[in-house]
Amino acid sequence: MTLLGRPAIVLTLGKGVGPSSGKRSHKRSRPNDIGDSSGGDGAPGGIRQVVRSMLRAQKLGVLVPLVYDADVVSGEAVMEAVAGLRLGDLLAAAVAEFESGSGTWQVHKQRQVEPAGAGAAAETALKPLPPELHRAATLLGRTLAKLHDGGQVHNDLRGETVILREHDGAVVLTGFSRSFNTIVALDKAQDLAALETALLGEAAVAQQPQLAASFAIQLFEKVLSSYRSSSHLWSATHNKLAEVRRTGARQQEQQQQQATKRAKRDAEEAASEEEREKGVIAHS
Amino acid sequence: MLESVLEFEAFPGRTLTLALFKDCTNAKDVRATIRDSSMAEFAYINAAVVIDPFLVHLAGYRALTAESSGRLNTKSLHTELIYNISGTKHVAESLKRFGITDECKSILVARFDCKHEELAALKSRIQGEEVPLTNLAALADVDLIDKYYKLTKAELQARSRADAVAFRIGAKDCL
Numbered sequence: 001m002t003l004l005g006r007p008a009i010v011l012t013l014g015k016g017v018g019p020s021s022g023k024r025s026h027k028r029s030r031p032n033d034i035g036d037s038s039g040g041d042g043a044p045g046g047i048r049q050v051v052r053s054m055l056r057a058q059k060l061g062v063l064v065p066l067v068y069d070a071d072v073v074s075g076e077a078v079m080e081a082v083a084g085l086r087l088g089d090l091l092a093a094a095v096a097e098f099e100s101g102s103g104t105w106q107v108h109k110q111r112q113v114e115p116a117g118a119g120a121a122a123e124t125a126l127k128p129l130p131p132e133l134h135r136a137a138t139l140l141g142r143t144l145a146k147l148h149d150g151g152q153v154h155n156d157l158r159g160e161t162v163i164l165r166e167h168d169g170a171v172v173l174t175g176f177s178r179s180f181n182t183i184v185a186l187d188k189a190q191d192l193a194a195l196e197t198a199l200l201g202e203a204a205v206a207q208q209p210q211l212a213a214s215f216a217i218q219l220f221e222k223v224l225s226s227y228r229s230s231s232h233l234w235s236a237t238h239n240k241l242a243e244v245r246r247t248g249a250r251q252q253e254q255q256q257q258q259a260t261k262r263a264k265r266d267a268e269e270a271a272s273e274e275e276r277e278k279g280v281i282a283h284s
Numbered sequence: 285m286l287e288s289v290l291e292f293e294a295f296p297g298r299t300l301t302l303a304l305f306k307d308c309t310n311a312k313d314v315r316a317t318i319r320d321s322s323m324a325e326f327a328y329i330n331a332a333v334v335i336d337p338f339l340v341h342l343a344g345y346r347a348l349t350a351e352s353s354g355r356l357n358t359k360s361l362h363t364e365l366i367y368n369i370s371g372t373k374h375v376a377e378s379l380k381r382f383g384i385t386d387e388c389k390s391i392l393v394a395r396f397d398c399k400h401e402e403l404a405a406l407k408s409r410i411q412g413e414e415v416p417l418t419n420l421a422a423l424a425d426v427d428l429i430d431k432y433y434k435l436t437k438a439e440l441q442a443r444s445r446a447d448a449v450a451f452r453i454g455a456k457d458c459l
Contacts (some may be wrong), residue, residue: 051458060439067455083349
């Protein structure tokens, strides 16, 4: 659809919570809570929070879709529809092209999670990144560096949320529901690691998993090197990143365990509250 | 015919007519006509702080949306237009900064569903040279715009000024 002649899309972003209520109302809600959605894209602060996040990112010089109209009452926003490919699609297209180009090429076995470095690159099968992916990775690294240096993390980086704009190939970030402000290196490292995990995840289900994974790894390495040269705060993030990548899988498991424990505890508390109420009614 | 007539897909039948005057000498008198009830109601905007006609178009769209849902922030549709061009939620400040002052040299007038006679009557009241809307960018005071909308240097490296301002206008309710 268009708005006043410009291509636009309408997103429902949720209304956000009203007056505080509930068990954690006095604390900030955990941004990484899975299954904690209040309508639409699930941002706990609703449309206000998402739009504000996008504006903060834009002020740092990061490209985001323009917001043309945001209706707080209904939680709907009309945004610029950015014409271009998502990063995930670009990866898939590159894989498809290579597949059709070279049929008898052998792929070396490679492990999914490897420490960064030139050694790893030499071990994995080296199909060099096509120039578009190379360029995209460089731009993405620079954009993320700007964002993180400005004290914000996106927290939902994946093939879907990174768009390469059609007419100039610039990187546009979307999907700011989980974005938040932080200067903590761990959060930034987790942001980057999540991107790596997401890209590898998408590669695993691609047509040519090994080729796609090789591209994904190279892409991420390029993003990191570009991020390193553009960011002023690299060393702290770098240390945390190594840690996060090593414990990445373990952390995810732990988070899920905690989530189920919490859910059980909440259910038990609710059940015991009911019992208590029943007891009170019986007494009076 | 130097003025522009804009339409809205979401509000078929409504139009927004814009006309731009530069080198105005009687801004003071023009302000007096605002209170003159014999003349049709216009929005008088300080053209120096508007950099692109799209911004007025967008502000107009939001004004119509507010009107149709009965949620105007100001007393009339045309003051709502001026309020919507501003980047702040402070109504009085918006009208002061984006409306015209006595010393204004460039005036942008806008009216919803304007008729020819109304525009002609207005033109006779303003002492200034009418120019096409494309001159808006040339008449703009970019430093003032950057200050009013709080545009950062980093942002302007990545985006055009018009886009950055459009974001502020669209996102105003959330700020």
